[in-house]
Amino acid sequence: MWLRxxxxxxxxxxxxxxxxxHGSSTYASMDFDxxxxxxxxxxLMDKSQFVVVAEDTNREICGAMxxxxxxxxxxxxxxxxxxxxxxxxxxxxxxAAVRLMKAFVQWALMAGARQxxxxxxTGDERAERLYERMGFARCGASFVMEGV
Numbered sequence: 001m002w003l004r005x006x007x008x009x010x011x012x013x014x015x016x017x018x019x020x021x022h023g024s025s026t027y028a029s030m031d032f033d034x035x036x037x038x039x040x041x042x043x044l045m046d047k048s049q050f051v052v053v054a055e056d057t058n059r060e061i062c063g064a065m066x067x068x069x070x071x072x073x074x075x076x077x078x079x080x081x082x083x084x085x086x087x088x089x090x091x092x093x094x095x096a097a098v099r100l101m102k103a104f105v106q107w108a109l110m111a112g113a114r115q116x117x118x119x120x121x122t123g124d125e126r127a128e129r130l131y132e133r134m135g136f137a138r139c140g141a142s143f144v145m146e147g148v
Contacts, residue, residue: 001054001056001062002059003052003100003103005051008042008045010053014051014053017086018032018037020086024122025122026144027121029146050107050108052100052107056091064085065082065084066083067082067104067107067108067118068083082117085127116136
């Protein structure tokens, strides 16, 4: 298992991962636009934000994590938030998710983040347990209202 910063050449594979993540999440009822996803990922790459892929032993992308760091809305301290963490079904149970999360934490700390705030809005309780095992404390909840 290898991790590396994503490049524009990875966009087709990232779209496949994004579509799979979207379809299996609580966001599945919402629009999925390939061009918007590519634009978002490219902008994050251009701003040196966290867009990292995991590759299996065949050098095929089997997971990715996307995150960003920015000042809090109320002060100068920065907060690192994840935007997406997804591992393909075949790679689940491997070290991919843990390694991606550890890399995100290291990146956030090196970038000076005062807090690191991953979230789970996809309904995947395994992700919640992973974060807790990694030392994160639960600090809230996420809610949704459809049809708005």
